[in-house]
Amino acid sequence: MDFQADPGLDVFREEVRRFLREKVSPELKGLPRCTRSPRAQILRWQKLLNEHGWGAPYWPKEHGGTGWSVARMLVFDEECVTAGTPTQDGFVQKMLGPVLNAFATPEQKAEHLPAALHGERLWCQGFSEPGAGSDLASLRTRAVRDGDHYVVNGQKIWTSYAHDADWIFLLVRTDTSVKKQAGISFLLVDMKTPGITVRPIRSIDDAHHLNETFFDNVRVPVKNLIGTEGAGWSITKFLLNNEHATTADLPDIKRYMRELRRFATTLQAGGGRLIDCPAFALKLARLDAEQEAIGMLVQRVAKFEMQHHPASHVLGSILKLRATELQQRITEAQVDALGDYGAVAYPHPHDAAPVPAYPQQDLARGIANDMFLRRASTIYGGTSEVQRGIIARLMFQL
Incomplete structure (x- = not known):
């Protein structure tokens, strides 16, 4: 790989600094840095970035992003951390967004991407379960087809920021008769749907960012299935590889x-x-x-x-x-x-x-x-x- 410096990187860094200096209000700078900022700050920051054309700094231009090089993404992140700006919603920016761009229907993209980019919707991730963390393919949360809906029952754990999220992207088992990886599907679920219960977990860093999330006969429209039934494992591998760079x-x-x-x-x-x-x-x-x-x-x-x-x-x-x-x-x-x-x-x-x-x-x-x-x-x-x-x-x- 060619590690030669981008000749325009210094100019770009100054552009980011000028934006942070001139366009970002004082209440959105110098903030305590943590895993994720409070909901109100994230939404205000996202709206401001989107108005400036930087609402999706990690996506290619054809998907509505900035099309920045990796070096420019890193400069943007570094300058924002230094300035103490709020975090963005990493779940949609670096995980779900690329999944939707790669696998979603045009109707699904139109429903979910603009709301996230305009600072109107936050997401959380429903993957891990008791007994299915590192061995994710052993998940047991079921989704049974009932007409135009799936009925979801089960439990997720370590659901980061579920208490702040509007929607969750969820792995569920839709087929128990096949190899465990082949029976998993990928659903999008509105957190206001009846039957969802979120309970806090206080972690060792003395913060509340983790939760248990329970699904009791939660009815999810079939239109919220990403890809096809049983494609969830392939989609998850795509997502988790993106998450490696994020972590x-x-x-x-x-x-x-x-x-x-x-x-x-x-x-x-x-x-x-x-x-x-x-x-x-x-x-x-x-x-x-x-x-x-x-x-x-x-x-x-x-x-x-x-x-x-x-x-x-x-x-x-x-x-x-x-x-x-x-x-x-x-x-x-x-x-x-x-x-x-x-x-x-x-x-x-x-x-x-x-x-x-x-x-x-x-x-x-x-x-x-x-x-x-x-x-x-x-x-x-x-x-x-x-x-x-x-x-x-x-x-x-x-």
Whole structure:
């Protein structure tokens, strides 16, 4: 792959900075960075981006996107993270959107894509179940055809942001008489449909972004089936390969590294700055080199995906594996750098809870939460063990 710099990248970066400086109101900048922003902020940000022509920064032009190169997508993400803007709805931007563009009917696209791009609808993902997480093909949520509807019964778990979502894209079993992968279908379901119950799960980072979601005789129109019955597994493989690049979270990795460098030059250790400690300086240099390698791998995976290259699947698993493990090492290094104060777990940035003042308060705020959050990064989207199995299997096929 050619890693020559895009000659127009600096001009594009300045264009993004100018947009953030001149067009984005102060209340949409300098916000706490977390996995996903509050609903109202996401919708306002999405509407603003769409009005500027940037509503789908990761999609090709023929699907209503910007058609940006991978390098420009990364610049856009990095500048938005630096400015502290809200997050976009990653479920529709990087998962469902590409699925709809590839597999949906014109009527389905017309119903769902404009609402998402105009900042009118948020989505969540209904894949994992108790007993069907890493082994997703073992899912048991059933959808039985009844005239013009499917009747859905079952349970999903770890449903991120289901409490904020308007719709869910859902994997269901429509045929129990065939191989388990062949009996899965892909449905779109309005979260206001009677029979859906959402219960919160408070996670180790002290935030509410996970849920249990129950379906009790939920009637879903057949027109909400994406593709054909039994095509859900093929669609899911397409989606999950896109998710590998998403879970790399390169802009957040870069943000973590900036914070770690700030700790290194601010905090004292052994009578001098932390950066002057050889062991810490070596750790910082190694993490920095790994960040650069992840940046190149993100571009390589995305380029191969655009070309439908057969190596994109195995490289996507390699990227997911290496990037998520790097997220964990960097956030652990942040906590280590703060010494005793690094272990203090603040409430989630969007929870208003009084915290006693203590030294290093400004540096430490939210650091432990990030570390706790990233414990799950090697689990969601396919565990590290699953990724190693995929890599081992696919390498023999290339």
